[in-house]
Amino acid sequence: MSKERIKIAEELFDIMPVEYQDLVKRATYGNETRGWKDIGNAKELIEEHSLCAGCPESMAFRYILASLPNPEDTVMVGSTGCTSLVFPHVAVHNIHSLFGNQNAIASGLKRALSVRFPDRTKDVVVLAGDGATVDIGLDMTLQAWFRQEKFTTICFDNELYANTGGQESGLMQKGFVAKMAPVGKSFEKVRLPEIARESGCHYVVNCTVSKPNLVEKVIKNAIHVAREIGPTYLQLYTPCILEIGKNSMEGLQEMRDSEKPSERFAYKEFVSEPAKELLTEMAAKEKERKAEAKRQLAAKTVSV
Amino acid sequence: MATQASFIGQKNKKDQVYTDPWNMMYEAERTPSFFTGSEVIKEAVRRASCDMMVAYPITPQSEAAALCGELFAEGYIGDYFRGESEFAVMSQCAGAAFGGARVFTTTAGPGTMRAMENFPMWAGARLPIQMIVTCRGINSPLSIQPDTLEISYLMQTGMLVWHAETAQDFYDWILMGYMVSEEPDVHLPLALCCDGFFVTHTKDMVDLTPVDMCLPPYDPYRSPVPCMDMECPPVRMMRDPFVMKSNYISYATHASWQQEVWAAVERSRKHTIRWMNGLIDTENADADVLVVASGTAVSQSREAIAILEDEGITVGLVKVKTLRPWPGEEIKEATKHAKHIIVPEFNVTGWLAREVRSTIPNNERVHAGPHVCGGMTMPPEIIASEIKTLMGMKTETLSARGS
Ligand SMILES: Cc1ncc(C[n+]2csc(CCOP(=O)(O)OP(=O)(O)O)c2C)c(N)n1
Ligand code: SF4
Ligand SMILES: [Mg+2]
DSSP states (O other), X not given: OOGGGGOOOGGGGGXXXXXXXXXXXXXXXXXXXXXXGGBTTBBOSBOOXXXXXXXXXXXXXXXXXXXXXXXXXEEXXXXXXXXXXXXXXXXXXXXXXXXSOHHHHHHHHHHHHHHHOTTSOOEEEEEEEHIIIIIITHHHXXXXXXXXXXXXXXXXXXXXXXXXXXXXXXXXXXXXXXXXXXXXXXXXXXXXXXXXXXXXXXXXXXXXXXXXXXXXXXXXXXXXXXXXXXXXXXXXXXXXXTTTTOOGGGHHHHHHHHTSTTSTTXXXXXXXXXXXXXXXXXXXXXXXXXXXXXXXXXXXXXXX | OOOSGGGTTOBOTTSOEEOOHHIIIIISOOEEEEEEHHHHHHHHHHTTTOSEEEEOXXXXXXXXXXXXXXXXXXXXXXXXXXXXXXXXXXXXXHHHHHTTOOEEEEEOTHHHHHTTTHHHHHHHTTOOOEEEEEEOOOSSSOOOSOOOHHHHHHTTTTSEEEEOOSHHHHHHHHHHHHHHHTSTTTOOOEEEEEETTTTTSSEEEEEEOOTTEEOOOOOGGGSSSOOSSSSSOOOOOOSSOGGGOOSHHHHHHHHHHHHHHHHHHHHHHHHXXXXXXXXXXXXXXXXXXXXXEOTHHHHHHHHHHHHHHHTTOOEEEEEEOEEESOOHXXXXXXXXXXXXXXXXXXXXXXXXXXXXXXXXXXXGGEEEEEEOOTTOOOOHHHHHHHHHHHTTOOOOOHHHHHO
């Protein structure tokens, strides 16, 4: 979809909802350099959310949506869980269908879009909880990777089933006492990043969402690699402050504590050889673009 | 986006001409061909301009699903792959349909049951996917034999459910099915069922439409809900998702959407009647005794009726073609004069008899049975003997036959 598509006829402009007017005037559709720095300066693709106050998932959503390289041609796929309460507010097409089937939906969707738009780039991005990704949907998560489906899978890892009230999940830490784990979880946190690597993902990152610039970088990398090469996986720690007994203001600190080098969300990355080549190429182009922008700015300054 | 009409007369990459569907089905010359049911499915799909098929092996649909793979290899289908389970397959079909593709799939028995969570989702999301169901047993111990019990589950999903008797029905209804289910005022998935093996694995003469004609492509912008392809402006769908609210608006929204789905099933009637010449077929409906049946039970009933005819007993027949929409009024009218209504079925519960009973007045006239299940055949003789017993005539018992 080009930005032209969302334009409103002049005569009708004032009767459109303010949010929509805003989208037309200030959205960053078509802006190749869009990123987290637009937050606060441009129209965001998410307005409000219905998560708990201070839930780190809300930050994660804002950073991710600001970082999509091609939102005007991106379709997102969600699953049931706290994220499904946010998607209806999001200004890119998104699909909720069932709990756990997100990677199956995305497989069909991505292929359909490739059949229908063979000469255009349509990105598909999955965003689902840890229960959806690792427990009920694990077969579909892995099988999409085995088949080398070309989309990005993002897991909001809050280490439990938040939406149903804090039950044990496969990504919960061993020993954690939760609903349905009344004497503590008896087995280790599933090592999905390693499994993703072995299952054929070309770009895998495990981190928190404490730093917006980092989120921007990994989102862009993951989407570009998925577009050109094959499946990619991001596991992002978005602690459920409600279920771990934190206050609204404490989400960020919880993430900072958990990303220390010895902790389970210390930055971890795997990049396949073809993905490395692609990312190096992209970095070189980006460097050239920045240098060019600098040169132009300098030229302008001189002529003034 | 070009409309469907603008495609008519143009050629696809296989040199087939996108043809006005009515001309293709009713005016173009037909070629009689001797094919298995599975081959007939392939030939229909060849002419259906499908964008996507997702396959998974389960007897008795595996052959048809694999034959469609050959069509993909030849370039007749946009994309094709084997999913990892029927649950995943039906979600993959959903993803493709959300993305604006015309989608085809096939399943049977335990596959239908494994995938069940998807079907009300398909209907609620208004995805006009076509699924062939070649019915087989779903019980334990394991059975691969014909048995139509699974249809009764599909009937509550909000999908259109049709029950084909012959390979010819199958051929025509696959193509007509897309025309009905893609209508903007319908836009629902279709479960096109048949009795496994009896239809899939037997050879029959089928009149095929010309191989160089195909349906116009699906137009996803004739849908009552937006296509998820980012080709139309995304809207914020709601301020607060209804699932979060326990209030009247939330209930009313869900309730009215369910009602709308079922209203869409009803709205499919007029299109179905036009394409299939009615939701039921009748023969000798003014006879005192009527058989009401669907699927293979219709063929067996025809044989039974012929046996009785030889003995001077006239029995009428109502062939039920669509189960959803349910041809209640039609059946009521057709059975108006009948004193006895016999409903033979290939399943243990007798779901068709239950539906008929809930539709017509004086329903003590409905006799549920004979029933066979688990792969047993239904010899016409047992239908005939059941009818005679009902009429108070003497008949040989089955054990007497055997001794
Ligand atoms: C088939 C099915 N089983 C169970 C549920 C109930 N359910 C809804 S959300 C959820 C938990 C979601 O957990 P997760 O994926 O980790 O997301 P979170 O809420 O933690 O973000 C469950 C079990 C459901 N909706 N569907
Ligand atoms: S329940 Fe937990 S994960 Fe869900 S919105 Fe609240 S804090 Fe966030
Ligand atoms: Mg979770």
